[in-house]
Amino acid sequence: MTRIPAPERRAALIEAALRVISRNGIAQATTRAIVAEAGMSLASFHYAFDSRDELIDELIEAVIEHARHAIMPDELPEGTLVEVLEAGIIRYFEHLKADPEHEQAMLELTQYALRSPDRHPQARAQYARYVELAERSLEVAAERTGSQWTVPIARVARVLVAFTDGLTLTWLVDRDDDASLAVANAAAVALSRMAEPR
Amino acid sequence: MTRIPAPERRAALIEAALRVISRNGIAQATTRAIVAEAGMSLASFHYAFDSRDELIDELIEAVIEHARHAIMPDELPEGTLVEVLEAGIIRYFEHLKADPEHEQAMLELTQYALRSPDRHPQARAQYARYVELAERSLEVAAERTGSQWTVPIARVARVLVAFTDGLTLTWLVDRDDDASLAVANAAAVALSRMAEPR
């Protein structure tokens, strides 16, 4: 095995851990499985990290950092607010379909964090980040369609996150594309009611 | 320890397992933890069940069987369709707040089932049950408010399940009651758009 400085190894291990969790679930993300995925020995793991817990902590921080691509596209389609919102949600849905295991991993990570008091703040931070991204997209959507939000945008964003979460969870279970498109449309309709023409 | 026939023991163990999962998460639901919760010995466990897997299987079946109380109340408030829908979702939300750990356990069970091909059908069945319950409530709501669904009711129900799931997941993370009420309202508005006066 070639020699790799510890910081790079940490990054490589975090990536490997994420791959393992995506493929097999967090329960299977043992130090041995992670190390095998990264092609390292156990000693390298404990040289880079004090403990598995520390790896998981950093993993969550990392996924918060480069969280899912903004829920809305950069280049927005033309149209009414509802249409733009729906297009944005559908774009997220396409992203979900392209890599379902990743979103499933995110969900598991959240549930995992929720189970220990020490990590609960991390779950909150993860969702705060989602809301922040949603907020930014909603701002753009309103601006482009000549609308303005009549409800605090943070609140609108929080609702959007709830809707996309529900879309994700239910789709992961039944993989019903049509139903999810209906959810996307209904969500867009609901959100558009929180804005008015400017 | 008093003697208990195997079928009763199975039931007692399933209940104990659900309590353990609610309290500590599915990862902590080891045979020993379950047995301790039920006040039994390990031998009694393996007398009643062939394996831990079998217990989990039956546990999921059991929760599907007596799934969460209908999402909507039996006695509906007076009002428009939107109001009735919103009241129903809020009722579910109250139920969630009263026993968050139970809903968290349900979520974990779903995620768990999703991770093994053998159990995926169980997750589907769980959600099919949710949709069925939602459907029944939506029927009543439309009838009482003199409305009729313009979209197949199964589809409306599926959207409702997605919305309540999103509400649940996000609330479990940030425990923001006001935000969840906003979600409930937005969901009710969106759903009401799928019906017309009769």
Next chain:
DNA sequence: AAGCGACTGGGACGGGTGACCCAGTTGGAA
């Protein structure tokens, strides 16, 4: 070119897991 510190591999440890076994005990049918 020498030497030191960063890094590696392999093996080992204690602890927890699911499963199992078997010698006992007890309730209820005969």
Next chain:
DNA sequence: TTCCAACTGGGTCACCCGTCCCAGTCGCTT
């Protein structure tokens, strides 16, 4: 009242887990 099958307790198994240790090796700096 007898006795057998249903049930129990406790001990044990092999396995996997996270962690640790230590003897070796490689690359940088001087």
